[in-house]
Amino acid sequence: MLGIILLGGLIAWFVKDYYGVEEVGHFFEKNEYSAIYYVNLYKTRDDMMSERVRGWIDVASNKTIYLAAIYFSKNRSVLLGSCSLTLGEKEYCIDDEDNNWYIELDKKARECTAKKIATVEKNSYRMDVNCED
Secondary structure (H helix, E strand, O other), rough: OOOHHHHHHHHHHHHHHOOOOOOOHHHHHHEEEEEEEEEEEEOOOOOOOEEEEEEEEOOOOOOOEEEEEEEEOOOOOOOEEEEEEEEEEOEEEEOOOOOOEEEEEEEEEEEEEEEEEEEOHHHHHHEEEEEEE
């Protein structure tokens, strides 16, 4: 009986890891993945007005969500060091240009093709993103 339970757990882990979805909070969410999500940028925690932009998230195996970069336009993006986010909550982060932000992860993912390129210095990211708005 114990063997069946262990085998079932191993199969479930394998299925989620390789065939799961890249959607934060989904029951069949992959164990680790990178994706592009909308994020809302606020200047202060109490601001009601935000700027909605695309952000590159990395989801770790412990389900911690890290925001690696913010994509403003085709010509401008900023990198974030170790900015961890919680779905629907404003988190304080500082980008590589020393701008202070309160950032809220939006539930809606972007339908984009994206390619992350890790560079040698500081393991930073450059995003090659193709989204149709």
